[in-house]
Amino acid sequence: xxxxxxxxxxxxxxxxxxxVSMVLTNKGRISATTRERVLEAxxxxxxxxxxxxxxxxxxxxxxxxxxxxxxxxPFFLR
Numbered sequence: 001x002x003x004x005x006x007x008x009x010x011x012x013x014x015x016x017x018x019x020v021s022m023v024l025t026n027k028g029r030i031s032a033t034t035r036e037r038v039l040e041a042x043x044x045x046x047x048x049x050x051x052x053x054x055x056x057x058x059x060x061x062x063x064x065x066x067x068x069x070x071x072x073x074p075f076f077l078r
Contacts, residue, residue, distance in 0.1 A: 003046075003047075003048070004045035004046055004047040004048075005047070006020050006021060006024075006047070008045055008047070009038065009041050009042055009045055009047050012041045012044075012045060013034075013037050013038050013041045015034060015037075015038065019034065019038070020038055023035050023038040023039065024038075024042070024049055
């Protein structure tokens with residue numbers, strides 16, 4: 001069985017992929033009935049939002065890197 005995509009959810013609900021995206025990110029003005037219908041479809045189809053794909057699309061990850069010269073030094077462990 002293949003994974004459900006945002007397009008599958010949109011087709012199942014009879015809405016656009018943009019509408020499904022706005023429901024999932026909780027942005028935009030979407031009616032309560034449409035929101036409920038999309039969220040129910042997400043549950044039924046087993047759609048899972050892929051945060052890694054969203055990070056690639058937006059070209060950001062919201063992660064901070066840390067470089068230390070020596071991880072065995074107790075100063076850097078705290």
